[in-house]
Amino acid sequence: MKISPQEVERLAKLAWLKLDPEEVKRYSQELSSILDYVETLNQLDTSQVSPTYHVVPQKSHLRKDEIGRSLSQEEFLSMVPAHEEGAVKVPKIIDIE
Amino acid sequence: MNYETIIGLEVHAQLRTQSKIFCRCATEFHASENQNVCPVCMGLPGSLPVLNEKAVAFALKMAVATHCQIQPTSIFSRKNYFYPDLPKGYQISQYDKPLATAGVVEIVLENTSKKIRLHRIHMEEDAGKNVHGERYSYVNYNRAGIPLVEIVSEPDLRNAQEAAEYLRTLRSILRYLDISDGNMEEGSFRCDVNISLRPERSDRFGTKVEIKNINSFRFVENAILYEMERQRMCLEEGKRIVQETRLWDEHEGKTFSMRQKEEAHDYRYFPEPDLMPLEISAEWVSQIRSTLPEFEQVKKQRFMTQYQLTNYDAKLLVQEKSLADYFEQTVHRGGDPKLVCNWILSEVLREFEVSKVACSSLTPGHLAELICLIQKGTISGKIAKDVFEKILKQGKMPSQIVREEGLEQISDAAQLEKVIEFVVSEQGDLVKQYREGQKNKFSFLVGQIMKKTQGKANPKIVSELLKNKLEREDT
Numbered sequence: 412m413k414i415s416p417q418e419v420e421r422l423a424k425l426a427w428l429k430l431d432p433e434e435v436k437r438y439s440q441e442l443s444s445i446l447d448y449v450e451t452l453n454q455l456d457t458s459q460v461s462p463t464y465h466v467v468p469q470k471s472h473l474r475k476d477e478i479g480r481s482l483s484q485e486e487f488l489s490m491v492p493a494h495e496e497g498a499v500k501v502p503k504i505i506d507i508e
Numbered sequence: 509m510n511y512e513t514i515i516g517l518e519v520h521a522q523l524r525t526q527s528k529i530f531c532r533c534a535t536e537f538h539a540s541e542n543q544n545v546c547p548v549c550m551g552l553p554g555s556l557p558v559l560n561e562k563a564v565a566f567a568l569k570m571a572v573a574t575h576c577q578i579q580p581t582s583i584f585s586r587k588n589y590f591y592p593d594l595p596k597g598y599q600i601s602q603y604d605k606p607l608a609t610a611g612v613v614e615i616v617l618e619n620t621s622k623k624i625r626l627h628r629i630h631m632e633e634d635a636g637k638n639v640h641g642e643r644y645s646y647v648n649y650n651r652a653g654i655p656l657v658e659i660v661s662e663p664d665l666r667n668a669q670e671a672a673e674y675l676r677t678l679r680s681i682l683r684y685l686d687i688s689d690g691n692m693e694e695g696s697f698r699c700d701v702n703i704s705l706r707p708e709r710s711d712r713f714g715t716k717v718e719i720k721n722i723n724s725f726r727f728v729e730n731a732i733l734y735e736m737e738r739q740r741m742c743l744e745e746g747k748r749i750v751q752e753t754r755l756w757d758e759h760e761g762k763t764f765s766m767r768q769k770e771e772a773h774d775y776r777y778f779p780e781p782d783l784m785p786l787e788i789s790a791e792w793v794s795q796i797r798s799t800l801p802e803f804e805q806v807k808k809q810r811f812m813t814q815y816q817l818t819n820y821d822a823k824l825l826v827q828e829k830s831l832a833d834y835f836e837q838t839v840h841r842g843g844d845p846k847l848v849c850n851w852i853l854s855e856v857l858r859e860f861e862v863s864k865v866a867c868s869s870l871t872p873g874h875l876a877e878l879i880c881l882i883q884k885g886t887i888s889g890k891i892a893k894d895v896f897e898k899i900l901k902q903g904k905m906p907s908q909i910v911r912e913e914g915l916e917q918i919s920d921a922a923q924l925e926k927v928i929e930f931v932v933s934e935q936g937d938l939v940k941q942y943r944e945g946q947k948n949k950f951s952f953l954v955g956q957i958m959k960k961t962q963g964k965a966n967p968k969i970v971s972e973l974l975k976n977k978l979e980r981e982d983t
């Protein structure tokens with residue numbers, strides 16, 4: 412299965428990764444060979460097998476609706492690059508809202 | 509050419525749980541900025557989400573109430589995109605295996621009703637809230653992780669009125685179930701509109717446009733009306749409709765293109781590895797089903813037959829479940845249904861907002877006792893209004909106020925005769941004019957008698973006695 416350099420660039424953009432042309436070329440080859448390897452699985456007949464969403468056959472654990480301790484505003488804001496009056500300050504978002 | 513409008517709505521409603529959907533942070537609306545955050549909802553390394561049982565129960569209630577098929581197993585997925593209001597870099601949502609599918613909501617229009625099919629209902633987490641300044645944007649993450657249900661309709665709506673009524677009905681169901689505030693202005697109930705036009709009698713859908721950023725019921729109607737016209741003009745001029753997301757600007761009264769790059773829509777969903785499949789047992793569903801309340805339309809019909817209320821009155825009373833309950837509690841305490849209805853719709857709703865009546869200082873006990881005092885003739889309707897004001901101010905029971913202030917109605921004929929005697933002799937000229945044929949002087953005389961008794965005289969008896977007296981002495 413071939414992953415083109417264009418596809419790598421598109422994926423990099425979606426994942427907000429900066430790749431130089433060398434990397435694009437390398438990842439295109441590496442991803443292609445990984446997918447080729449996975450492709451061998453397609454030789455098996457899986458029509459009678461339900462999709463594996465999880466490897467551990469467990470059902471969801473539910474918790475009671477109870478309030479627990481949160482981070483304090485101070486603790487939280489100490490982890491962010493910039494803040495003002497309690498809010499996290501980020502470069503202006505222009506496209507939405 | 510005539511066009512048919514095709515509308516489908518996506519509604520997001522915040523569920524009123526105490527804690528967030530995957531962590532134990534509080535969901536309160538009025539907290540100070542970034543006060544309700546923790547490693548889980550901020551996506552710090554090593555933290556794991558655990559699903560809130562009540563959030564599931566609430567979503568199930570909505571799904572059962574809208575006649576959906578509940579999926580025995582549903583899957584949470586990661587919806588990947590980068591945006592500052594989403595600290596994890598993905599939103600936990602449901603994608604190919606939603607909680608519920610194929611529901612139906614019945615909306616009531618002028619004289620008909622219409623069934624609107626639901627495509628699906630799924631659960632997801634809310635994102636943070638952005639405020640945009642001159643040079644920076646500011647993010648408050650208290651909202652990140654608040655449980656949401658997303659309710660997606662089929663494209664069954666045909667005009668702005670139907671869309672608005674559908675929204676109103678969804679909101680009513682959510683509020684009757686007591687699982688969401690349904691407040692559009694505060695953002696706990698949000699709506700995206702998908703809208704397209706097609707030539708009448710065509711069976712193919714046209715290119716659809718999505719409208720976002722609509723935060724009131726009225727704006728939804730305005731946005732749809734504007735967009736219908738914009739698309740119609742576009743088609744008339746032979747142009748193509750561009751599939752895009754547009755924003756509604758209420759100030760300008762128009763929608764405008766959001767112009768986003770097309771790959772932004774590639775969310776690369778994959779199953780959330782930190783959450784196991786959600787299994788819903790048949791027992792849980794039937795237990796939920798058994799707790800569903802009587803909904804708005806059914807209640808309205810019952811009020812009309814059981815209490816002989818008009819369609820108009822019943823409709824006003826059932827607009828909030830808490831108000832309808834308040835009405836019935838007052839009736840059960842002995843108030844005449846029609847009288848209770850009138851008092852609630854006039855006096856009570858003049859004092860309190862529809863949603864605040866039930867938790868106001870005026871209890872059904874107060875109102876029922878007041879109305880019983882009128883029914884028994886202990887006080888007049890006019891005095892009752894004064895007593896009502898006093899209940900609000902003092903919080904005392906109506907009978908106590910009546911007793912303490914001596915407001916009982918005077919129905920004793922002998923006592924009233926004396927007052928009538930006095931007024932008739934005092935107002936000799938008027939009496940003369942009345943007898944000469946100016947019958948309108950009668951009500952003035954009654955007014956004088958009421959005044960002399962500080963409004964306590966029983967107006968019906970006064971009328972009778974006065975009429976007798978005037979006519980008797982006329983001969």
Ligand SMILES: [Zn+2]
Pocket residue numbers: 481528531532533544545546547548549550653
């Ligand atoms: Zn949290």
